[in-house]
Structure formats: structure tokens, C-alpha cells
Amino acid sequence: MDVIIDELKNKCHNRLGRNHFAVIFRHKKLRWNEKLAFTMNMAVQRCGKWTIHAEEAALKKCMDNNKKAKSLKIDILVVRLSKDNTLGQSLPCTNCVNFMSKIQSTHDIVIKNIYYSACCGTIYKEKFCDIANSDKIHPSTGFCRRPNV
Numbered sequence: 093m094d095v096i097i098d099e100l101k102n103k104c105h106n107r108l109g110r111n112h113f114a115v116i117f118r119h120k121k122l123r124w125n126e127k128l129a130f131t132m133n134m135a136v137q138r139c140g141k142w143t144i145h146a147e148e149a150a151l152k153k154c155m156d157n158n159k160k161a162k163s164l165k166i167d168i169l170v171v172r173l174s175k176d177n178t179l180g181q182s183l184p185c186t187n188c189v190n191f192m193s194k195i196q197s198t199h200d201i202v203i204k205n206i207y208y209s210a211c212c213g214t215i216y217k218e219k220f221c222d223i224a225n226s227d228k229i230h231p232s233t234g235f236c237r238r239p240n241v
């Protein structure tokens with residue numbers, strides 16, 4: 093896991109306001125070179141000003157890259173990095189968790205574990221189903237500003 097975080101820090105060195113990253117791995121194969129998808133949160137400007145969260149973008153990318161994959165089991169790593177490369181709280185927001193649940197029900201994908209960074213610099217691991225059923229998740233302020241929702 094440390095190797096992956098270092099890799100993210102290197103990748104994201106010169107980023108501009110992009111501080112939220114998601115990497116998708118095959119379940120239990122958390123190796124950077126074998127990742128299925130990697131995204132940063134990005135502003136979608138052509139249809140107004142909101143951001144697609146990294147988790148959501150990574151899942152979409154993962155599905156595009158693995159259209160023919162059957163029964164894909166995945167682990168998702170979500171990391172927030174500040175400008176000085178310290179880890180921040182990145183538990184997926186309600187919107188992203190709902191999106192993940194939807195993907196599971198409509199695609200042949202099972203989300204096993206979510207790894208997320210916390211303010212103290214640790215990476216936590218939780219089962220997706222536990223997160224989806226917990227009251228810890230919260231609506232993100234970015235998402236609340238999104239139109240048509």
C-alpha cells in the first residue's frame with residue numbers, strides 16, 4: 093500500500109487543484125502495475141461547473157476498460173492529498189456510494205473493499221457493504237451544488 097501511495101504522490105506532483113484520486117484494483121491485487129483504472133477528480137466544464145468525483149470516474153473508466161469481463165471483483169482505493177502531500181479524509185460521499193451500489197446491481201461487478209485515507213495519514217480498509225450500510229457517509233458539498241439533483 094505504501095508503494096501505491098508513493099506512486100500517487102509522484103503522479104500528482106504538479107497537479108492543479110486536483111486532490112482526490114481513485115484507483116481500482118482487482119480484488120486482493122493491490123499492485124500499481126495491475127490497476128484497472130486510475131482517475132483524479134475533474135471539473136466537467138462543458139455542461140456547467142461541477143466535478144465528477146474520482147470514485148465515480150474511476151468506476152466508469154473501469155467498466156469501459158473491462159466491458160467483457162465477467163464477474164469482476166474489485167477493490168477501490170480513494171485518496172485525498174493536500175498540496176504538501178499529506179493524506180486527508182476521503183471516505184466516499186453518499187452520492188458515490190449510491191453510484192457504486194447502482195453499478196453493482198446493473199453490472200457484473202462486485203465491489204469488495206474500499207480503502208480510504210483519513211486525516212491522520214492512515215489508510216483504512218472497509219468492506220463496501222459495511223460502508224453502504226453505515227451512517228458514516230455524508231453528502232459532499234460539491235455534489236450538493238450539482239444541478240438537476
Ligand SMILES: [Zn+2]
Pocket residue numbers: 145147184185186187188189232
Ligand atoms: Zn463522492
